[in-house]
Amino acid sequence: MGLLSDPVRRRALARLVLRLNAPLCLLSYVAGIAWFLALAFPPLTQRTYMSENAMGSTMVEEQFVGGERARVFARDFAAYRRKSGALPVAWLERTMRSVGLEVYTQSFSRKLPFPDETHERYMVSGTNVYGILRALRAASTESLVLTVPCGPDSTNSQAVGLLLALAAHFRGQIYWAKDIIFLVTEHDLLGTEAWLEAYHDVNVTGMQSSFLQGRAGAIQAAVALELSSDVVTSLDVIVEGLNGQLPNLDLLNLFQTFCQKGGLLCTLQGKLQPQDWTSLDGPLQGLQTLLLMVLRQASGRSHGPHGLFLRYGVEALTLRGINSFRQYKYDLVAVGKALEGMFRKLNHLLERLHQSFFFYLLPALSRFVSIGLYMPAAGFLLLVLGLKALELWMQLHEAGVGPEEGGGSPGPSSSLLSAQGVGLASLVAPLLISQAVGLALYILPVLGQHVATQHFPVSESEAVVLTLLAIYAAGLALPHNTHRVVTTQAPDRGWMALKLVALIYLALQLGCITLTNFSLGFLLAATMVPAAVLTKPHGPRPLYAALLVLTSPAAVLLGSLFLWRELQEMPLSLAEGWQLFLSALAQGVLEHHTYGALLFPLLALGLYPCWLLFWNVLFWK
């Protein structure tokens, strides 16, 4: 504390900070971006390894041979599905019972806040069917879940077939220590959410579901399966879950171990893993995978039913079978063996998966970057905000630390002093108005969609999206809030105080977001920090205004959509990009209401008001 209390040293430190502020900020920002880009390169990536002892050293012999049976089940399922148009509940119940499981059903219904145009549904009602395989000698205190999400079309029938065949095979074994739940859900993620909520006896999303009659204890792990063809060339794994939550890395390691054991090709994001990490190609491809993972994690969408399990403390993965143009194909037996091996290993778990990492980034399936190595990148970016805030504070309160004036002449310092009367009172109005606009952005689109459809010839989801954009743009026209309250003596102090508050607000929000969802925090920090730091009312105003608009949350979303498609080598034209952007907005609002995704409230209630404060600073008169 000597550094902070000793006035001489403090003054020297303060002078250093003030003089070197701009170079330090620039250096810190560049360091943050460079550190992030260097994450895909070998010193910062590590090979994955199995951390959980209980899953490591035991050898299992897979004995699954039910490939033909799985195909038969799949064909029957597809046929009954086509006939009834919805999930064939009775057939499923009969089949599961014949295989030897305890079968239960659950019906659920949900009226979405506005019609969903991508999935074409509004009033959703369906039935989940699940069968429980009770462990013979255990007390039903823990369970594992194998789930197959079924959408409105019959795309997942091979997965259902494999599920039933696996259930038949598992039923004949005696080594199960945990119960296994085989779950078939309707309307994919909506059904999964309804089942999970009823299983854990909570109601976070307003789903109406019937009471679950059969339970099997605390769920330790879950695997979701999506298979649409009889043969696959590779198994793809999806890790990103709701709000950017990731499963424990051990589950991924387990999947990779069994794929390697069975000779099954495993892919991440549909691409094979680069083999050589010594030359430049491997790390570059790793960087591409890393960026794609960051973008998917930042979106906070659950790309598979496993994402909904993660919220309840259940580690889960989604496995998707890909049938591409490769020559060598694997049939359902290979996939079944991999799943059997995974479940046998999960059976050995003594406690929940906790040994390995919960926060990581994947440049490749067998390489990861842990949180200790990637967090400094975000730290450098937030340091820029801290340095700028410190500089503004020192400029506002120069009397304590500024250049030493000879003689206690009260003349020039009195003007400084009276301007310090710009206390917190005058900043309350811009803060309140920005928060109010943010609140309007959050509440009005869904609330006012019916009014909008009455007056304009648009559908409800278009009305929601257009209202969102309208309120967003209307906020840009509100910069002249309260500068009149500031004393005319020192008009500079008003905008500096507001900018200080806005910088601290932004730093706090980005800090909290980065702790829970690093990708979202880093993406927003990388785009919003330069504009936030550079904004001031003097100087080339159109340039700053353009920079600020380009880094606003909506523009960041648009830009990241284009980047995402570019990285997937499916570039978008401008019109397509705009359409995708509009549908992404609608999906964002919908997912917040149906699954509790937090991206929409964070942007509307947190980052947009903060950005509006900077817009106010820019147009300060």
Added chain:
Amino acid sequence: MHYIPLKVALFYLLNPYTVLSCVAKSTCAINNTLIAFFILATIKGSAFLSAIFLALATYQSLYPITLFVPGLLYLLQRQYIPVKMKSRAFWIFSWEYAMMYMGSLVVIICLSFFLLSSWDFIPAVYGFMYPESPSHPDLCREEVIPGCPAMTPSSRENKEMFEHFSLFFVCVFQINVFFYTIPLAIKLKEHPIFFMFIQIAIISIFKSYPTVGDVALYMAFFPVWNHLYRFLRNIFVLACIIIVCSLLFPVLWHLWIYAGSANSNFFYAITLTFNVGQILGTCYAPSTLLRMNVIQPILQGVHGLWGERKTGSTGQCDRVSVVPGAQIWCSEGSFLGKVLSKCVGSNWVLDLKPWGRERERMEGGK
């Protein structure tokens, strides 16, 4: 000095910490009420009421016993009884106050006994300090929203390993609350209300199960010492520490309890950082007050002002003495000069009575 009661009320009622403790339906509002009534009764000069409220506050949780000293100092000051060992009036009044306090405390405890018909409540309520009692704190903090487990596996192991040191640990832990009373009493005996404020802050930092409602209580008194904040060092760093920690509390709590990806160490770390911020603030405030103590108020014209500063190598002192309306001469832009330049033109009055040596000096003439 405008609207200070209103500001104090606003600082308490609109404080997010107060709102949080109301949401959690915590009883710290009752604690705060009793302490506030005690302060009111002390300031109004009623020794009897102040003793009763202090007894009630002590009855609830043992820590307000340390507020006995500042309360006594204020009441003595109010009656112009000097704090000297030889003075009879000092001992008589102290004895009276102590008797009133102990008497009310005994009455309240006996009432409890009659309500419950047994003495079991004493170890149950106050026994958290002693190592054998089941409810003693394992050096953990309880958040406003309950539900955190009181022990982690590591602390449980430590407790078992160091079983025979547990009394030592508990003593060291609890001594922090009581230890600072005497030194602060010696240093701040001319500013008993400020001493009370600092003592409340120390209680809310070092007590066994602190909550944010206790922090809200002493934060409410910030507007009373408004004039100190221009000279308070590092106010930016302090404010940032407190705000950042307050925002990180729920995030780390969520990561620990719901996401399961953190553990209690994160929570303890953020609690530690919050305490560091509070301790920094509590340390800087008295030192600022004592530095300000060289200045007597100028505007009301009753008091003189002088400051001392060593010049050159001979170590001679300059004395500047001021009456209102006169010009101030200071040799350099020293601390004194800056403070004077701030005093001029502002509208506040320091309510420091002339006391002790300064009073004698003034009465005796310069």
